[in-house]
Amino acid sequence: MAHAPETSSALHGVMAEFDSGQALVDAARQTMAQGFTRVEAYSPVPIEELNDIIHKKRTVLPKLVLGGGLTGMATGFVLQYWASVIEYPMNVGGRPQASWTTFIVPSYELTILFSALTAAIGMALLSGLPQPYHPVFNVERFSMASSDKFFLVIESTDPKFDQRAATEFLKGTGAKGVYDVAE
Template identity: 40%
Template sequence: MDKPKPLSKQASKPKKFGVLAEYDSAAAIFKACEKVRDAGYKRWDSYTPFPVHNLDKAMGLKPSVLPFIVFACGMTGAACGLLLQWWSSTIAYPLIVAGKPLFSFQANVPVTFELGILFSAFGAVFGMLGLNKLPQLHHPLFNVARFTRVTDDRFFIAIEASDPKYDLDKTRKLLEATDAVAVEEVDD
């Protein structure tokens, strides 16, 4: 009977997600986000129990493309609604009633408007879910005991190991220099 092969050193090490830093106030995480942004990290995020005003600017986030998705979906819905009404009244069932034209856009405004709103709502919901990569049933940060306080009274910054600038020692020193309450490495 063959002996089982020993695991290689690479396989025995758990894969690392990155580094997690904990802060005790909104002002502290705001300053820390500015330092992480200025250090040039790209794959990182902040987690707060409530919205922190201008934190997106401190992180250097670009404006969302969601408004363009919503607008495109709304215009698609309005165009589809108008096209369907035009086709049904001029091609499929061309009935002349009381000498009126086969198609008059004024009579079709309510349906066109409502389909524009409906498609915009779908674009907003599904666009947001797609851009946020949701639903995400598991995240490595869920395994960190400290991270459970993020919905209560703590603030966190997580820098991913997949970031091009990531170096464990340099990243840890950067986060410790931001007056973090605690800094720890997170397994994937």
């Protein structure tokens, strides 16, 4: 007990376990109302409300995908124009070299290809994935987070964070268990 500052410096945060999505959402609301800011919730299924409650910000992913798609379209068109008009012109039935209508299909496909890759890779990278190690995995019960348990973590970087107070607070939100998360 006398070493409280030492243990808390090696602490990622305090984790509470819940039985249902509803309990997690209620606890998340209480935690945010309490003024905590560095909070994260973990659930086995997507729960739309959690992001609105905790992070409040929507992802920039759609804008990135738009950029990816436009890049794909431009790539497709420029590639075809350059290959068919500048680098390797070939007369096909006397049609114009820059017959852009015939360039539509590959440009369209590359638009989709680039957008889809941006969506998938962007989703992973924005989430910091791949990330083999994360402190939450140190809690043994956390292996249930992908099965049927719901978790809420108040992180130690939170300015209001105090290990004992956070633990007591989380117990008061109806948690089935509260655990320290080692860094």
